[in-house]
Amino acid sequence: xxxxxxxxxxxxxxxxxxxxxxxxxISVDCVIxxxxxKELKVLLIKSDxxxxxxxxxxxxxxVRPDEDLxxxxxxxxxxxxxxxxVYLEQVHTFGSIARHPSGRVITTAxxxxxxxxxxxxxxxxxxxxxxxVNDIKKLAFxxxxxxxxxxxxxxxxxxxxxxxxxxxxxKFSLRELQEVYEAILDTKLDRRNxxxxxxxxxxxxxxxxxxxxxxxxxxxxxxxxQQFKIxxxxxxxx
Amino acid sequence: xxxxxxxxxxxxxxxxxxxxxxxxxISVDCVIxxxxxKELKVLLIKSDxxxxxxxxxxxxxxVRPDEDLxxxxxxxxxxxxxxxxVYLEQVHTFGSIARHPSGRVITTAxxxxxxxxxxxxxxxxxxxxxxxVNDIKKLAFxxxxxxxxxxxxxxxxxxxxxxxxxxxxxKFSLRELQEVYEAILDTKLDRRNxxxxxxxxxxxxxxxxxxxxxxxxxxxxxxxxQQFKIxxxxxxxx
DNA sequence: ACATAATATGTACTTACGACACATTAATTT
DNA sequence: AAATTAATGTGTCGTAAGTACATATTATGT
Numbered sequence: 001x002x003x004x005x006x007x008x009x010x011x012x013x014x015x016x017x018x019x020x021x022x023x024x025x026i027s028v029d030c031v032i033x034x035x036x037x038k039e040l041k042v043l044l045i046k047s048d049x050x051x052x053x054x055x056x057x058x059x060x061x062x063v064r065p066d067e068d069l070x071x072x073x074x075x076x077x078x079x080x081x082x083x084x085x086v087y088l089e090q091v092h093t094f095g096s097i098a099r100h101p102s103g104r105v106i107t108t109a110x111x112x113x114x115x116x117x118x119x120x121x122x123x124x125x126x127x128x129x130x131x132x133v134n135d136i137k138k139l140a141f142x143x144x145x146x147x148x149x150x151x152x153x154x155x156x157x158x159x160x161x162x163x164x165x166x167x168x169x170x171k172f173s174l175r176e177l178q179e180v181y182e183a184i185l186d187t188k189l190d191r192r193n194x195x196x197x198x199x200x201x202x203x204x205x206x207x208x209x210x211x212x213x214x215x216x217x218x219x220x221x222x223x224x225x226q227q228f229k230i231x232x233x234x235x236x237x238x
Numbered sequence: 239x240x241x242x243x244x245x246x247x248x249x250x251x252x253x254x255x256x257x258x259x260x261x262x263x264i265s266v267d268c269v270i271x272x273x274x275x276k277e278l279k280v281l282l283i284k285s286d287x288x289x290x291x292x293x294x295x296x297x298x299x300x301v302r303p304d305e306d307l308x309x310x311x312x313x314x315x316x317x318x319x320x321x322x323x324v325y326l327e328q329v330h331t332f333g334s335i336a337r338h339p340s341g342r343v344i345t346t347a348x349x350x351x352x353x354x355x356x357x358x359x360x361x362x363x364x365x366x367x368x369x370x371v372n373d374i375k376k377l378a379f380x381x382x383x384x385x386x387x388x389x390x391x392x393x394x395x396x397x398x399x400x401x402x403x404x405x406x407x408x409k410f411s412l413r414e415l416q417e418v419y420e421a422i423l424d425t426k427l428d429r430r431n432x433x434x435x436x437x438x439x440x441x442x443x444x445x446x447x448x449x450x451x452x453x454x455x456x457x458x459x460x461x462x463x464q465q466f467k468i469x470x471x472x473x474x475x476x
Numbered sequence: 477a478c479a480t481a482a483t484a485t486g487t488a489c490t491t492a493c494g495a496c497a498c499a500t501t502a503a504t505t506t
Numbered sequence: 507a508a509a510t511t512a513a514t515g516t517g518t519c520g521t522a523a524g525t526a527c528a529t530a531t532t533a534t535g536t
Contacts, residue, residue, distance in 0.1 A: 095307025175483080191483090196523090217531080455500080
């Protein structure tokens, strides 16, 4: 390296390493949605901060210097749920000065949709719990705002992209699918119109199987067509 | 300073910047769109980094410890264009490890729409220039990706929300408005269908004035209804 | 066999979208 | 004054999608 190159590099490093600018930390927070008992749920953890004792917060962590933002959120997700191949989408970055009581922390929010039946194991030991989204009144930090923002994004997405399916098991009936949509949108839908709309999207594969173990007429089972699975992961290539 | 000293200093700075979580810097980058000569333009500055000599980059700056993210982007905008009350929307945060050659810098991208005729003064002294979006092949850093992402967002927005109007002066004809839409979408639109669609939105106020100084039949002038002005600023309350 | 509790499906109405053509107007030229 | 120019302003028809709404069908359990 020539002296000139070194000088340039040094100047550049000095510019960004000016002490003040490194007093900002960056984190990711994951809004992990699940679905159970006809309710949309979100995975929360008891806050470990004094200021927020008794409150729950989203799952997050500081971003490590050697991992990119998306990797950090996948890591948080994997650490907490054990799941690897999941739908994950960046939503918004929250950077108010006073949003974290211990210092300046800017956080990037991701939302994720997982099949709640596939991770039952991991979460017992921690203070992790599923909470019905509709029951959540108050969260630590600005996490209620983050949750609302992600929920809005989710609601905007589900009719555009086949993402809601990530909340369900591989095989599902149209009734189950409709119930998922109703839970996400927090509204009742007309069955005939819902089916027409879904049929139009051409997302589903008819499995030629029926539901079992019901005390009434079983419905046909469907699966999301292979080409649409795990949408969103890696969508925003960097 | 000898080369040895420089090497030591560089090494020290590099070491520091990998020590802990506060060694990630955060910046904002603004994609400032304007409209002129029936073309969508974006405000760029000559990159000051050796690695990108000859290339242009977006307008950005490090976020100060005492300002929130949105303030930082408004500050960048005001510093560069002198404009204060502008449409500004957060789009995405880019956090690849190697996206900045001098160190770890995570950046949050905002896009902004301004009336190009209202800021002609400020930008001469710097290396600031308006570039036709369609002509841009390569930018410094990952700024081409950021530009593309913001352009996509802009395109998604304009039929939903009355944001394109921020590119025009207060009074405009439907032809001018259509040309703005055509520039943004990079496509031709049918005049009758476009007008129907806009009429349906009920965004416009008929000013009962006509264009002047044309060598042909003048069109009526319209303004965006007051209630829709400066949409987006502060939309995402924190 | 019957009752149950759900699935599966179609029609009529309305609204939005896309393609498309002609009359009108102000300014300019002859 | 008349004709030309170059644009504005507007309507229809066919198609696709959205919404409201009711009846026949089918496994199961009794």
